[in-house]
Structure formats: structure tokens, C-alpha cells
Amino acid sequence: MALKLKYHNTFTLLFLLVNLSFHGNAAAQNETLAASFIFGDSLVDAGNNNYLSTLSKADVPPNGIDFKASGGNPTGRFTNGRTISDIVGEELGQPNYAVPYLAPNATGKAILNGVNYASGGGGILNATGSLFVNRIGMDIQIDYFNITRKEINKLLGESEAREYIMKKSLFSIIVGSNDFLNNYLIPFVSTGVRVSQNPDAFVEDMINHFRTQLKRLYQLDARKFVVSNVGPIGCIPYQRIINELNDDDCVDLANNLATQYNARLKDLLAELNDNLPGATFVLANVYDLVSELIVNYKKYGFTTASRACCGIGSGGQVAGLIPCVPTSSLCSDRYKHVFWDQYHPTEAANLILAKQIIDGDKRYVSPMNIRQLWNLLS
Numbered sequence: 426m427a428l429k430l431k432y433h434n435t436f437t438l439l440f441l442l443v444n445l446s447f448h449g450n451a452a453a454q455n456e457t458l459a460a461s462f463i464f465g466d467s468l469v470d471a472g473n474n475n476y477l478s479t480l481s482k483a484d485v486p487p488n489g490i491d492f493k494a495s496g497g498n499p500t501g502r503f504t505n506g507r508t509i510s511d512i513v514g515e516e517l518g519q520p521n522y523a524v525p526y527l528a529p530n531a532t533g534k535a536i537l538n539g540v541n542y543a544s545g546g547g548g549i550l551n552a553t554g555s556l557f558v559n560r561i562g563m564d565i566q567i568d569y570f571n572i573t574r575k576e577i578n579k580l581l582g583e584s585e586a587r588e589y590i591m592k593k594s595l596f597s598i599i600v601g602s603n604d605f606l607n608n609y610l611i612p613f614v615s616t617g618v619r620v621s622q623n624p625d626a627f628v629e630d631m632i633n634h635f636r637t638q639l640k641r642l643y644q645l646d647a648r649k650f651v652v653s654n655v656g657p658i659g660c661i662p663y664q665r666i667i668n669e670l671n672d673d674d675c676v677d678l679a680n681n682l683a684t685q686y687n688a689r690l691k692d693l694l695a696e697l698n699d700n701l702p703g704a705t706f707v708l709a710n711v712y713d714l715v716s717e718l719i720v721n722y723k724k725y726g727f728t729t730a731s732r733a734c735c736g737i738g739s740g741g742q743v744a745g746l747i748p749c750v751p752t753s754s755l756c757s758d759r760y761k762h763v764f765w766d767q768y769h770p771t772e773a774a775n776l777i778l779a780k781q782i783i784d785g786d787k788r789y790v791s792p793m794n795i796r797q798l799w800n801l802l803s
């Protein structure tokens with residue numbers, strides 16, 4: 426990826442933040458989002474993996490160091506602060522973050538605010554993430570939502586529960602990266618798969634599973650969906666390290682797989698918009714959004730998009746392969762890094778991504794943005 430930097434505008438981030446809080450106040454005048462149901466992987470896991478015995482965990486410092494609600498203590502979020510879903514919930518006026526499904530407090534009325542089923546290492550395909558020993562894949566996340574769905578019936582009565590889910594709830598899904606990073610692209614795990622399935626067949630398999638999963642959510646009365654595509658996984662620090670690339674280079678194979686999947690995902694969502702009455706599927710173009718941040722990072726006030734903040738080796742090399750743990754080195758300005766660790770964006774990057782998904786134009790979110798989707802609800 427060639428870097429051509431035209432601007433250096435450190436005020437852009439500040440402007441975005443100010444603009445974001447302006448909308449936050451204005452949104453409070455409209456009906457607020459009642460419930461947020463979140464599915465996917467570590468990009469939005471808010472603590473489910475704390476309750477699993479798994480190698481994919483973010484329950485140690487300095488993860489969460491900038492998360493105000495926990496006083497800077499780790500929560501299981503794989504970033505320094507809020508995830509994209511946390512920010513979206515706040516923006517649409519939610520008083521609390523959706524509780525992790527496996528947390529002890531995910532009971533009673535708390536679930537009416539929404540539930541987060543996302544799990545680090547999880548994917549669309551059931552086999553994805555098996556190297557972490559435990560993680561919750563999409564099939565199981567939807568089984569769990571089916572259980573929540575029945576709880577909501579008990580709390581509200583069947584017909585009101587149905588209205589609540591159909592009209593006042595938002596379903597956000599960020600998944601797919603692990604199906605490549607922690608399945609198809611891992612030689613020792615998936616040699617068999619890669620021998621028997623070319624990229625086309627693998628992507629087709631993912632899309633077919635995802636179609637079934639989204640239809641199951643629809644059967645359970647979900648109607649308003651925001652689905653993210655897969656980001657430029659060939660450009661994350663982890664891929665740059667294992668492939669020993671220069672700062673500005675990306676791994677073509679990984680990016681090509683993501684691009685191929687994203688094209689099929691776009692078709693899938695169009696198909697579901699046509700065929701599932703009353704449903705709206707919005708596509709969040711995380712691939713182009715993150716690519717924009719990586720290429721034009723200076724424009725957004727970042728000083729690097731290639732080095733992770735947490736886990737930088739003493740030699741100042743590209744971030745190490747170990748995850749972000751207490752012994753990792755930590756960058757001095759967390760708001761100047763696009764990446765928190767070798768996989769995940771910082772809160773500063775998440776704020777920009779969320780802002781674009783909420784209020785952005787068709788380049789980044791289509792056929793409408795989340796605010797328009799929400800105004801359609803209320």
C-alpha cells in the first residue's frame with residue numbers, strides 16, 4: 426500500500442469528538458435506543474471471554490486503561506477504552522453498556538438494555554478460533570440470544586416483547602476476521618481446509634453459514650441490523666510481523682481474502698433486504714474506513730498506523746507477537762496510535778470508526794447510516 430500523505434491536520438480528531446458529543450445531546454431529544462444486541466468477535470467482546478478458559482483474553486492491564494466506567498481497570502475489552510459498539514450505544518442514548526451474556530449480572534431487567542454475545546476468537550464458522558481452546562462462535566451466540574429472547578418474553582409478555590425486539594432494538598454484528606486470521610490463514614490448523622477448499626469455496630462456505638445465522642436472528646424477531654465487513658486484515662501489525670514486512674506494506678493474500686468476502690457479503694445483505702419483509706440490513710464498510718485511517722493516519726492526528734501501542738519491543742520494533750499483558754511495553758500517547766495491540770484498534774480509532782458508521786455517508790455505511798436506521802425505528 427503506497428502512502429501519499431497530503432494533509433497533516435491534528436485538529437480533525439478534536440473536531441470529530443466535538444461533533445460526536447453534539448449529536449449525542451441532540452439524539453437525547455429523540456427516542457433513545459431501548460436495546461442493543463451485539464454479536465461477533467474481540468472487536469466488540471465486552472467481557473464474555475473472562476468467563477471462559479481460553480487463550481483469548483483481555484482481562485489484565487493495561488487493557489481498559491482508558492475505560493472510564495471501570496476506572497481504568499480491565500473489563501475483557503480488547504482495547505484501551507470503548508469498543509465501537511459501546512460508542513454506538515452511548516450515541517443512541519443508552520444509559521448502560523449491553524451486559525456480557527456470560528456475566529452474572531446479565532439477568533432480570535438488565536437484559537432489556539441489550540446483551541453482548543461477542544467472544545474473542547469467535548467466527549462465523551464453528552471451527553474458527555479452535556487454537557484458543559475456547560471461544561463462542563456465531564452459532565452458539567445465536568443459541569444464547571434464543572435463550573435471552575425467551576427471558577424477554579417473561580419480562581414483558583409475548584406481544585410487547587416482540588414489539589420491543591422488532592422496533593426498539595438494534596442488532597450489531599462484527600465478525601469474519603477470525604475465520605481468516607485464526608482459521609484459513611493458519612497453516613498448522615487448516616492445512617486440511619486449505620488443501621480441500623480454495624478461497625472461493627471457503628468464502629462461499631462462510632457466506633452460506635452467515636446467511637443461515639442472520640435468518641435465525643430474523644426468525645427471533647430481529648429487524649434492524651448493522652453488519653460490518655472484514656477490515657484490511659493484511660495491514661494489522663500482527664500480519665506485518667509474521668510476514669516480516671516494512672511499516673508501509675500489507676499482506677496481499679489476507680487483504681484479497683477480505684475483499685473477496687466483503688463483495689459476497691454486500692450481495693448477501695442486498696439479498697436479505699429484498700427477501701426478508703420488514704428487515705433492514707445496513708453494511709458498515711469497516712474495510713474502507715480502517716484503510717483510510719491506515720493510509721491517512723496523520724490527517725486524523727495519529728503518529729503511527731503500523732506500530733501497536735501495547736506490546737512494543739524495547740528496540741522500538743513493530744509490536745511484539747505476545748498479546749497486551751502487564752509486562753508489555755506501553756506507548757506514551759495512546760491517542761496517537763491507530764492500533765492498541767497487534768490486532769485491535771485503540772479507542773481513538775474506534776471513535777472515528779463509530780462516528781462514520783453512525784453519521785457517515787454511503788462510502789462507509791449503506792444503504793443508510795445508523796442514525797437514519799434509528800430514526801426509521803422511532
Ligand SMILES: *[C@@H]1O[C@H](CO)[C@@H](O)[C@H](O)[C@H]1NC(C)=O
Binds near residue numbers: 448451452455796800
Ligand atoms: C430526531 O428525529 C427526527 C425525526 O425522526 C430527525 O429528523 C432528526 O434528525 C433526529 N435527530 C437526531 C439528532 O437524530
Ligand SMILES: *[C@@H]1O[C@H](CO)[C@@H](O)[C@H](O)[C@H]1NC(C)=O
Binds near residue numbers: 500521528529531535
Ligand atoms: C455487569 O458486570 C460487568 C462485569 O462482568 C460490568 O463490567 C458491567 O458494568 C456490569 N453492568 C451492569 C449494568 O451492572
Ligand SMILES: *[C@@H]1O[C@H](CO)[C@@H](O)[C@H](O)[C@H]1NC(C)=O
Binds near residue numbers: 552
Ligand atoms: C461447535 O463448536 C462447539 C464448541 O465450541 C461444539 O460444542 C459444537 O458441537 C460444535 N457444533 C458443530 C455443529 O460442530
Ligand SMILES: *[C@@H]1O[C@H](CO)[C@@H](O)[C@H](O)[C@H]1NC(C)=O
Binds near residue numbers: 567568571642645
Ligand atoms: C429457539 O429455541 C427453540 C427451543 O427452545 C427452538 O425450537 C427454536 O428452533 C430456536 N430458534 C432458533 C431460531 O434457533
